[in-house]
Amino acid sequence: MSVEILFLVSLLAVLTYAQETDFVYNGFRSANLSLDGIAGITSNGLLKLNNDTSQAQEGQAFHPDPVQFKNLPNGTVKSFSTTFVFAVRPPDASVRVNGFAFVVAPQRGLPGSLAGRYLGMFNETNNGKSSNHVFGVELDTIQSPQFEDINDNHIGIDLNGLKSEKAASAGYYQDNGEFNNLSLISGQQMQVWVDYDGADKLINVTLAPIHVQKPKTPLLSLPWDLSPIINENMYVGFSASAGSLVASYYVLGWSFSVNGEAQALDLSRLPKLPQIGKETSKVLTIGLPLMVLFVVSVLILGAVYVIRRKRKLAEVLEDWEREYGPHRFKYKDLYIATKGFQDQELLGAGGFGQVYRGILPISNLEIAVKTVSHESKQGMREFVAEIITIGRLRHRNLVALLGYCRRKRELLLVYDYMPNGSLDKYLYNQPKVTLNWMQRLRVIKGVASGLLYLHEGWEQVVIHRDIKASNILLDTEFNGRLGDFGLARLHDHGTDPQTTHVAGTIGYLAPEHVRTGKATRSTDVFAFGVFLLEVACGRRPIKRGDTEDVILLDWVFSCWDRGAILEARDPKLGLEFVEEEMELVLKLGLMCSHANPLMRPSVRQVLQYLEGDLPMPELSSIGISSAGSTVGHREGFDNLAYSSSVAESLLSGGR
Ligand SMILES: *[C@@H]1O[C@H](CO)[C@@H](O)[C@H](O)[C@H]1NC(C)=O
Ligand SMILES: *[C@@H]1O[C@H](CO)[C@@H](O)[C@H](O)[C@H]1NC(C)=O
Ligand SMILES: *[C@@H]1O[C@H](CO)[C@@H](O)[C@H](O)[C@H]1NC(C)=O
Numbered sequence: 215m216s217v218e219i220l221f222l223v224s225l226l227a228v229l230t231y232a233q234e235t236d237f238v239y240n241g242f243r244s245a246n247l248s249l250d251g252i253a254g255i256t257s258n259g260l261l262k263l264n265n266d267t268s269q270a271q272e273g274q275a276f277h278p279d280p281v282q283f284k285n286l287p288n289g290t291v292k293s294f295s296t297t298f299v300f301a302v303r304p305p306d307a308s309v310r311v312n313g314f315a316f317v318v319a320p321q322r323g324l325p326g327s328l329a330g331r332y333l334g335m336f337n338e339t340n341n342g343k344s345s346n347h348v349f350g351v352e353l354d355t356i357q358s359p360q361f362e363d364i365n366d367n368h369i370g371i372d373l374n375g376l377k378s379e380k381a382a383s384a385g386y387y388q389d390n391g392e393f394n395n396l397s398l399i400s401g402q403q404m405q406v407w408v409d410y411d412g413a414d415k416l417i418n419v420t421l422a423p424i425h426v427q428k429p430k431t432p433l434l435s436l437p438w439d440l441s442p443i444i445n446e447n448m449y450v451g452f453s454a455s456a457g458s459l460v461a462s463y464y465v466l467g468w469s470f471s472v473n474g475e476a477q478a479l480d481l482s483r484l485p486k487l488p489q490i491g492k493e494t495s496k497v498l499t500i501g502l503p504l505m506v507l508f509v510v511s512v513l514i515l516g517a518v519y520v521i522r523r524k525r526k527l528a529e530v531l532e533d534w535e536r537e538y539g540p541h542r543f544k545y546k547d548l549y550i551a552t553k554g555f556q557d558q559e560l561l562g563a564g565g566f567g568q569v570y571r572g573i574l575p576i577s578n579l580e581i582a583v584k585t586v587s588h589e590s591k592q593g594m595r596e597f598v599a600e601i602i603t604i605g606r607l608r609h610r611n612l613v614a615l616l617g618y619c620r621r622k623r624e625l626l627l628v629y630d631y632m633p634n635g636s637l638d639k640y641l642y643n644q645p646k647v648t649l650n651w652m653q654r655l656r657v658i659k660g661v662a663s664g665l666l667y668l669h670e671g672w673e674q675v676v677i678h679r680d681i682k683a684s685n686i687l688l689d690t691e692f693n694g695r696l697g698d699f700g701l702a703r704l705h706d707h708g709t710d711p712q713t714t715h716v717a718g719t720i721g722y723l724a725p726e727h728v729r730t731g732k733a734t735r736s737t738d739v740f741a742f743g744v745f746l747l748e749v750a751c752g753r754r755p756i757k758r759g760d761t762e763d764v765i766l767l768d769w770v771f772s773c774w775d776r777g778a779i780l781e782a783r784d785p786k787l788g789l790e791f792v793e794e795e796m797e798l799v800l801k802l803g804l805m806c807s808h809a810n811p812l813m814r815p816s817v818r819q820v821l822q823y824l825e826g827d828l829p830m831p832e833l834s835s836i837g838i839s840s841a842g843s844t845v846g847h848r849e850g851f852d853n854l855a856y857s858s859s860v861a862e863s864l865l866s867g868g869r
């Protein structure tokens with residue numbers, strides 16, 4: 215083997231050895247460190263110099279292999295360079311904790327060091343002794359007077375003892391020379407560089423926050439020959455002592471090199487620090503459950519709202535109703551139109567239900583919505599069919615029925631809105647404007663013509679069943695319009711169909727209607743007669759008295775009987791009326807309300823009398839006489855036993 219080869223082999227050996235002592239740890243997950251005391255490596259690769267025991271102990275971590283700092287035992291120390299990223303987290307910002315140190319020591323570990331003090335490096339007797347052969351860079355966070363510490367937040371260069379050869383308050387110089395303070399126990403990640411120039415015998419220590427480029431000016435620069443201190447082969451590592459209150463000392467990455475600058479750390483690959491201690495746990499233990507509770511409550515409330523809204527807006531729609539599509543209103547639309555059936559929108563309440571004013575969402579059409587309660591499903595189909603039929607009726611003296619909607623136990627009928635309300639309030643409530651005779655006559659003629667349309671003007675005969683002043687509505691021009699036609703049928707359908715109830719309003723019921731329960735055109739005419747008297751006299755059909763009720767019909771009859779029928783007229787009219795017309799209306803009222811249905815005129819005849827196309831026959835000629843019994847409604851009331859509940863509901867219906 216030639217000399218050259220021998221040289222090459224030995225050179226190779228030296229290089230290999232040198233290579234082994236250069237290392238870089240970007241996190242310590244796969245590192246083979248020599249750990250002492252309470253030091254450990256977390257599962258994500260953080261080097262933790264102390265675990266969370268409160269015992270006063272020291273923690274040390276050393277690179278397992280020795281580093282050759284000299285070529286000969288008595289030689290000079292080679293240049294070396296190291297850098298590491300650390301973070302110190304005290305349990306509380308107010309708690310002072312010991313610091314930690316980067317150390318170069320003759321052994322893996324510092325035997326005889328005092329637990330809990332001297333940064334885990336020395337004990338009382340050996341501190342400061344040259345026999346220690348320990349070089350350290352302390353990151354000290356306690357001001358210890360016995361070591362002449364400058365403050366409680368400094369970095370110092372320690373040679374064989376804790377009394378620093380040189381120290382500086384933690385911070386770094388910017389390139390412009392400005393100095394920035396740093397707090398070692400801020401918990402923030404910081405990077406330290408320790409460089410020793412073996413030729414110039416100069417130690418530089420530099421500190422900077424993480425992600426800040428290594429400052430050009432070191433924090434500490436100490437000319438010193440380390441040769442007497444550092445032996446040929448030494449171990450490098452970290453040492454910390456835990457006080458009684460434990461801080462967490464983390465080293466995230468570490469790189470070391472002899473005869474060259476330490477390889478830069480890959481900051482992006484460093485392990486993550488655990489979430490900040492107490493505040494985090496507060497957030498987690500109190501905040502998170504609260505937040506979850508809040509979110510859950512919001513979800514539950516939302517669900518309840520949706521369900522309740524759905525239930526509130528639920529409607530009944532059966533297959534057979536599909537054909538009525540255009541007449542069928544969505545409950546939701548009616549709900550929105552009437553602002554949720556608010557009392558403010560209530561126009562009136564009657565025996566059948568309430569009437570609300572509303573404005574349809576899209577069309578902006580003003581409507582009146584009548585709610586009618588119904589108990590049974592029986593007959594509903596026929597009734598809805600009837601409503602649709604009625605909905606097709608169009609006459610200028612009828613309130614148009616636009617459609618309907620069905621819910622459980624509730625039926626809603628949608629009508630044209632009549633801005634001037636119902637006639638009865640002009641007759642009885644005596645608002646500032648009462649109707650004059652001309653207007654009243656026009657209303658009467660209008661209602662008669664609407665009724666004629668119902669009775670004769672259409673393919674089917676429609677019996678109104680509930681003609682009365684409160685069912686006559688006034689449009690913008692004070693034309694009378696019949697409303698609520700056919701509603702009485704609803705009560706038949708809605709209640710037990712086995713028993714036929716008398717539907718209508720007391721005072722307007724023809725005697726035979728009460729007796730047989732059958733509504734005919736003739737019973738409508740009877741009610742119309744009572745209505746005529748109502749309008750002419752401005753009085754209700756039955757005036758409840760203390761001792762005896764006064765029946766309007768009887769009273770008008772008695773006036774007529776005395777030959778003074780005009781005395782029955784509404785005194786509010788004063789003298790502003792036409793005598794012939796008044797007499798005609800009063801007499802026509804008596805004639806229509808004839809006890810004998812056969813003696814009542816048809817609506818067509820009524821209209822002819824009103825228009826003067828046909829002369830009124832003498833009342834005596836049609837059997838109305840002072841004999842009295844001809845006005846027979848009284849008999850009807852007395853002799854007929856109502857089902858009390860119906861009577862009650864009908865009574866309440868008469869406004
Ligand atoms: C802390 O370290 C000590 C000594 O190594 C060990 O006995 C203890 O279990 C550790 N505690 C925790 C919480 O890791
Ligand atoms: C770790 O280092 C020790 C001490 O140098 C050595 O005995 C051991 O084999 C190493 N283990 C691995 C996995 O490198
Ligand atoms: C190294 O120095 C020590 C004392 O300083 C001396 O005893 C020893 O002989 C020296 N060794 C060599 C190889 O020079």
Ligand SMILES: *[C@@H]1O[C@H](CO)[C@@H](O)[C@H](O)[C@H]1NC(C)=O
Pocket residue numbers: 325326327336337338339340
């Ligand atoms: C201090 O440490 C040295 C070893 O470095 C040891 O020999 C000595 O006994 C220790 N002294 C005390 C008081 O622990």
Ligand SMILES: *[C@@H]1O[C@H](CO)[C@@H](O)[C@H](O)[C@H]1NC(C)=O
Pocket residue numbers: 365383395
């Ligand atoms: C920096 O720290 C030193 C020492 O604690 C202090 O005297 C100085 O006022 C600090 N400077 C700033 C800007 O906080």
Ligand SMILES: *[C@@H]1O[C@H](CO)[C@@H](O)[C@H](O)[C@H]1NC(C)=O
Pocket residue numbers: 409410411416417418431432435
């Ligand atoms: C130490 O710092 C000085 C400036 O204070 C610089 O000139 C020198 O090159 C540095 N030495 C090393 C080894 O970084």
